[in-house]
Amino acid sequence: MKNTLEARNITKRYGDFTALNHVNIAVPKGSVYGLLGPNGAGKTSLIRIINQITMPDGGEILLNGEPLEPKHIAQIGYMPEERGLYKSMKVGEQCIYLAMLKGLTKAEAKAKLEYWFDRLGMQGWWNKKLQELSKGMAQKVQFIVTVMHEPDLLIFDEPFSGFDPVNANLIKDEILKLRDQGATIIFSTHRMESVEEMCDHIALINKSNVVLSGKLNDVKQQFRNREYAVSLITPNNDQAMAAIPSMYNAMQIDLAGLDNTLDFKIKLPEEVSISQSLNDLTKLGELTHYSEMIPSVNDIFIKTVKQDG
Amino acid sequence: MDKLWLIIKREYLNKVRNRTFIIMTFVSPLIFVGVALLVGFLTSINNDTVREIAVLDETGDYAPLFKDTKRTDYIFIENEDIKTAITASETADYYGLLYIKDKRPVEATFYSDDAPSMEYINDIEERINKKATEDNLIARNISLQVIQETKVETDLKLQNYTGVQTSKANGWIKMAFGGGAGYLLMMFIIIYGNMVMRSVIEEKTNRIIEIIISSVKPIYLMIGKITGTSLAGITQFLIWVVVGGILFTVLSVILGPEAMQSPGNEVAMGQLENMDKMQLMINDVMQLPLLKLVICFFIYFIGGYFLYAAIYTAIGAAVDNETDTQQFMLPVILPLILSIYVGFFSVMESPHGTVAVIFSYIPLTSPIVMLMRIPFGDIAYWEIIVSMLLLYTSIFGVAWLASKIYRVGILMYGKKTNWKELYKWLKY
Numbered sequence: 060m061k062n063t064l065e066a067r068n069i070t071k072r073y074g075d076f077t078a079l080n081h082v083n084i085a086v087p088k089g090s091v092y093g094l095l096g097p098n099g100a101g102k103t104s105l106i107r108i109i110n111q112i113t114m115p116d117g118g119e120i121l122l123n124g125e126p127l128e129p130k131h132i133a134q135i136g137y138m139p140e141e142r143g144l145y146k147s148m149k150v151g152e153q154c155i156y157l158a159m160l161k162g163l164t165k166a167e168a169k170a171k172l173e174y175w176f177d178r179l180g181m182q183g184w185w186n187k188k189l190q191e192l193s194k195g196m197a198q199k200v201q202f203i204v205t206v207m208h209e210p211d212l213l214i215f216d217e218p219f220s221g222f223d224p225v226n227a228n229l230i231k232d233e234i235l236k237l238r239d240q241g242a243t244i245i246f247s248t249h250r251m252e253s254v255e256e257m258c259d260h261i262a263l264i265n266k267s268n269v270v271l272s273g274k275l276n277d278v279k280q281q282f283r284n285r286e287y288a289v290s291l292i293t294p295n296n297d298q299a300m301a302a303i304p305s306m307y308n309a310m311q312i313d314l315a316g317l318d319n320t321l322d323f324k325i326k327l328p329e330e331v332s333i334s335q336s337l338n339d340l341t342k343l344g345e346l347t348h349y350s351e352m353i354p355s356v357n358d359i360f361i362k363t364v365k366q367d368g
Numbered sequence: 369m370d371k372l373w374l375i376i377k378r379e380y381l382n383k384v385r386n387r388t389f390i391i392m393t394f395v396s397p398l399i400f401v402g403v404a405l406l407v408g409f410l411t412s413i414n415n416d417t418v419r420e421i422a423v424l425d426e427t428g429d430y431a432p433l434f435k436d437t438k439r440t441d442y443i444f445i446e447n448e449d450i451k452t453a454i455t456a457s458e459t460a461d462y463y464g465l466l467y468i469k470d471k472r473p474v475e476a477t478f479y480s481d482d483a484p485s486m487e488y489i490n491d492i493e494e495r496i497n498k499k500a501t502e503d504n505l506i507a508r509n510i511s512l513q514v515i516q517e518t519k520v521e522t523d524l525k526l527q528n529y530t531g532v533q534t535s536k537a538n539g540w541i542k543m544a545f546g547g548g549a550g551y552l553l554m555m556f557i558i559i560y561g562n563m564v565m566r567s568v569i570e571e572k573t574n575r576i577i578e579i580i581i582s583s584v585k586p587i588y589l590m591i592g593k594i595t596g597t598s599l600a601g602i603t604q605f606l607i608w609v610v611v612g613g614i615l616f617t618v619l620s621v622i623l624g625p626e627a628m629q630s631p632g633n634e635v636a637m638g639q640l641e642n643m644d645k646m647q648l649m650i651n652d653v654m655q656l657p658l659l660k661l662v663i664c665f666f667i668y669f670i671g672g673y674f675l676y677a678a679i680y681t682a683i684g685a686a687v688d689n690e691t692d693t694q695q696f697m698l699p700v701i702l703p704l705i706l707s708i709y710v711g712f713f714s715v716m717e718s719p720h721g722t723v724a725v726i727f728s729y730i731p732l733t734s735p736i737v738m739l740m741r742i743p744f745g746d747i748a749y750w751e752i753i754v755s756m757l758l759l760y761t762s763i764f765g766v767a768w769l770a771s772k773i774y775r776v777g778i779l780m781y782g783k784k785t786n787w788k789e790l791y792k793w794l795k796y
Contacts, residue, residue: 074792110582112779129585137582141781143575148382156378160371160583204579 061124063088063212063243064109068118071104078104080267081118086212086245086260091238093258093275094247095356097364100264102247103140106214109245110137123211133162138205140216140247142198144189150200151185154207161208168207175203179229194221202230206237213237214245219253231257251357263360265367275356282359285327286352287336290314293344296321302343307336320347371584372592379596383563384603393604397612401619419463424453427471429503433495434466454479466492474500538652543716545656546740549665550711553672553736554704560601560673561680561700564594565693568684568778577778586775590767594677598670656743664742664752671759672735675766676700682770685777686785686793695786707736719745729755731762769794 064086071079079101086092096102107113109120111132120127122134145153151172158168176182179199189197198221206213218234219227235257238244246258254261254275262272271278293299299321303309307325314322321344327336340346354362383389417439424445425431434442443462445453450467457465457479464480474496478484502512526538571577580589683696707727714723719741728738734755741747776793777785 074795107578107779110578112578112581113775132583135582137579139575139578141575141578143571143577143579145382145571145576146574147386156374157579157583159374160580 061088062086062121063090063123064245065121066105066109066118067121069105069108069115069120070117071101071108071113071115077267079108079115082264082267082269084262084269084272086243088243089238089241090260091234091244091246091258093254093261093356094245094264095249095251095254095261095360096264101267102264103216105264106137106216106245106247109212109214110135133208134211136205136208136210136213138201138213138215138218140220142201142221144197144200144204146190147188149185150187150189150192153189154200154204157204158207163208171207171209172203175207179203179233195223195226198222199226199230202233206233210242212243212245214247216247217249218246219248219250251355251360254356261356263363265364270367271359271363278359279353279356282354282362283351284354285329286324287327287333288312288314288322288324288348288350288352289340289346290316290320290322290348291340291344291346292317292319293321299343304339306331307339314348316348322348324352372588375584375589375592376596376599379567379593380599383567383597383600389600389604393607394611397608397615400612401615405619420460422453422457422460422462422465423468424448424450424465425468427468429471430468430476430496430499433499468496471500471503539716541649541652542656542743543712545653545661546715546743547712549661549739550708550736553665553669553739554708556601556605556669557673557676557704558701560597561676563601564597564677565680565684566690567593567597568681568774569687569690569693572685572778572781573688581778586778587771590678590681590771590774594674594681598673598677657746661739661742665739667756668735668739668759671756671763675731675735675759675763676704678763678767678770682773682777682790685774686790687777688781692784703730703732704736707733710737711740715740715744719747725751729758731759731766734759 062085064084066082066084069079069082070077082101082105084092084094084105094102094105104113108115109127111127111129122131125131148156154172155165155168158171159165163171176184179202181196181199181203184192184196184200189200192200202218205215213234215234218230222230231253234244246254248254258275260273261275261278263270291299296319300309300311300323303323303325306328309323309325311321311323314320316322325336325340327333337346337349340349418441419439420441420443421434422443422445423431423434431444436442443460445456448456450469453465453467463482464478464484466476466478468474468476476492476496478489478492505512505515571580679700683693683700686696687693710723710727710733714721714727715737718724724737724741727733728741728751738747738752738755742752773790773793
């Protein structure tokens with residue numbers, strides 16, 4: 060598959076501090092790529108390098124196979140985490156200015172803006188000053204500014220912060236629609252639910268290094284550890300719990316379902332098969348639930364960061 | 369290049385359309401003219417009050433010297449001792465009491481609550497001296513008439529080596545031109561430099577900066593900002609000149625010429641007893657290297673402004689809000705003030721002196737000092753060219769350093785910056 064963006068061996072230092080240490084990522088075309096990592100890991104540094112806001116000290120960035128150059132800024136749309144627009148400038152004027160800086164002509168910019176204003180229900184905002192808008196409204200303007208020049212690569216840094224659930228959903232749908240139209244999306248976030256919902260690839264950056272990367276599915280596969288959630292209806296939950304063979308390392312958990320069931324998780328030892336465990340457990344009561352506990356992105360994130368020290 | 373133009377346009381329009389800017393542009397000349405009128409008015413009121421001054425003359429010779437004028441009434445006290453006279457003047461609320469105790473040598477004291485003006489003291493001294501001198505001459509049998517007849521008053525004519533006549537106000541005219549140009553430049557740098565700085569801080573605090581510099585190089589934004597703001601400044605400036613000029617003309621026509629003259633002008637005009645002197649003064653102005661002055665003014669104006677504006681942008685980028693700029697302001701203001709002082713003291717005194725020459729080469733002070741030197745002495749073209757070259761070369765140097773600080777600073781939030789930090793940024 061063709062990669063829209065490739066970062067090869069990117070290194071960035073600020074004085075004695077290394078912000079990025081030989082970072083490699085490959086963002087396939089048409090993917091939604093989650094860039095994850097704790098605060099200060101180096102995500103913003105990487106994004107700024109991709110946007111040519113700062114230059115790397117080593118390594119190179121390829122956009123659609125070409126080394127990154129100033130002309131590529133028209134092919135990238137960036138919504139920074141710290142949102143910002145000119146407060147005292149009128150919305151329409153401001154959007155046109157920013158679009159023209161990205162290389163659009165005035166007429167093109169106007170046409171695109173009319174389309175987006177219409178689409179996001181923002182008619183009548185054209186002559187309002189930004190400071191007259193609510194935070195959510197300003198975020199919509201920011202979103203339009205990011206996407207209106209129809210870039211190949213869209214970079215969103217914490218895109219949903221500041222949006223109410225309704226608008227967050229609206230923006231999420233718009234992002235996915237842009238992906239369907241052929242754009243590649245890089246997503247930097249702490250909110251793991253949205254990663255789970257939207258991303259198909261992820262990279263986890265911790266302490267200036269990429270510690271994990273690949274297809275979300277593959278990563279999850281890699282983190283499967285034979286844990287299963289089980290529910291039983293038993294005559295006596297305490298007795299049944301005590302009767303579970305110790306090799307399963309059973310631990311009580313809460314599962315949605317019937318109220319008085321015995322809910323617990325087990326970890327299958329290597330040599331024990333699923334059917335054997337079913338055999339063992341059905342002896343204790345009536346089985347109502349048995350499912351593999353696939354690690355969430357959140358679990359993977361926390362686990363990896365902890366392991367990394 | 370297109371983008372630079374876009375940025376300049378936005379900065380310009382944004383400044384010019386700003387409500388405070390519009391108000392300031394049109395209200396400032398009104399305020400200025402208003403203040404001038406007010407000062408004139410207040411001075412005339414002040415002059416209308418009549419001062420009462422008591423005179424106690426124990427010699428009896430000097431009292432006749434003091435005759436009532438428009439602004440002063442003299443009350444003569446006789447046959448009183450000084451203590452009673454002081455009490456009496458105090459109770460009567462006289463402005464002062466002049467006590468002449470003795471002649472040969474003359475001993476006189478002026479009692480008052482407020483210290484009298486230098487001018488008034490000189491006036492009294494002069495009258496007493498004149499009378500005492502005359503008395504001395506008479507006592508030695510020298511006829512006053514002879515003195516009067518033999519008195520010679522020379523009017524020293526001034527010419528330069530090329531034979532052009534100049535007036536005695538020549539120095540004053542030169543100072544007005546040079547000082548005016550230098551002062552104007554300083555004001556422009558401070559006002560519009562601050563404006564650039566505020567606009568950098570604004571972009572930084574409302575975080576639009578990342579969006580802009582993901583589209584254009586920071587250096588373009590910086591240059592665009594400085595240029596846009598300076599164009600707005602020049603616009604404002606031209607409007608001031610035009611509006612101020614119209615207002616002044618209109619007011620002088622309505623109020624008559626007297627109302628428009630400040631007291632200083634009266635003195636100056638008083639010296640111009642005949643048209644010849646006026647003609648000489650006009651000659652003086654025409655004798656100034658006016659074309660050179662105007663051309664140099666623009667070159668130094670632009671150079672000086674850009675040099676300082678680059679520093680102002682760097683400061684704006686280094687801080688999070690305007691209150692944090694204080695620690696960095698001193699190095700900006702200091703050379704400006706220094707140049708004005710050097711201009712008014714050293715250049716006036718000797719335009720080719722070492723101090724004046726050195727300061728007219730140092731880029732931070734050269735725009736102002738050289739502008740003030742030009743009307744005073746024949747400054748060789750090579751001197752001006754070297755000074756300009758130094759200025760414009762250092763603009764590139766300073767702009768390069770400033771852009772380094774700018775590039776790092778605009779992306780740095782919530783960090784208190786100090787000089788050490790700035791030095792570190794230069795190496796990123």
